[in-house]
Amino acid sequence: MGIFSRIGTLLKANINDLISKAEDPEKILNQLIIDMKEQLIEAKKQVAVAIADEKRLHKQLENEMNLSREWEKKAMMAVRAGRDDLAREALMRKTEHDNLAKEFQAQWEAQKAAADQLRDALRRLNAKIEEASRKKNLLIARQKRAEAQKTIHETLSGLNNSSAFDAFGRMEEKINRIEAEASASAELAGEMTGDNLASKFADLEKDHVADDALAALKAKMGMGGATLPATAPATQKQAATVSVSSKGSWDMDDF
16 A cells, blocks of 8 residues: 555544544434425425426316317317318317327326325425434434433542542641641630630639539439538538537537
8 A cells, every 4th residue: 555545544534533523413413304304395396396297287188188079069060061071170170189188198197197106205205304303302312311421420430530539638637737726826825815714713613513513413312422512611510510419428629
């Protein structure tokens, strides 16, 4: 194979590949339907011409048959009048129209058969175009569905194979670090301004409230050895008095 032949083959292959890639099924199908409808319009014109010719021949046939009948009437009139010479001439004219009528009859029958065939072909063509139009809509719907599925799969595949999720992880870690730094900065600022002491007393008050609540709960449940709150000095004094009275006697050292 010569160099120019190889170059030609390569160019054809590349051009065909470009055409195949550039082909949009929806556009191609729509254009095919447009072309079919244009062909249908041309076919209708041809059928209309054939039908017009058939009607014209039929009219000429009827005209020749009418002329034949008129000349026959004239021949009969001449016979009644005793003019056989005129009757013969009228019959000769009748024969001419009969011969023409036979020719038009043959042509009209042939044209009518052709026109009928064209009518049938036109109906079949119209039915095929309508079927192609319906099929076109189905094919376009299938194309759009396939393209949507392809796009979704390609997107999912791209997400799975890309570093998008890794980037999300890095951003989350960075935000966590920023939040921790902000919290540390706030704590350090509190220590430097003396707010830390206030927070310690606040925590102490919270613990005191929790102890009081626990002691009240144990007392309600009748549990012995319940720890009394530190704010009940009167109760402790009463307990000491009960202890002294249980001895039955006491001396000055007990004070």
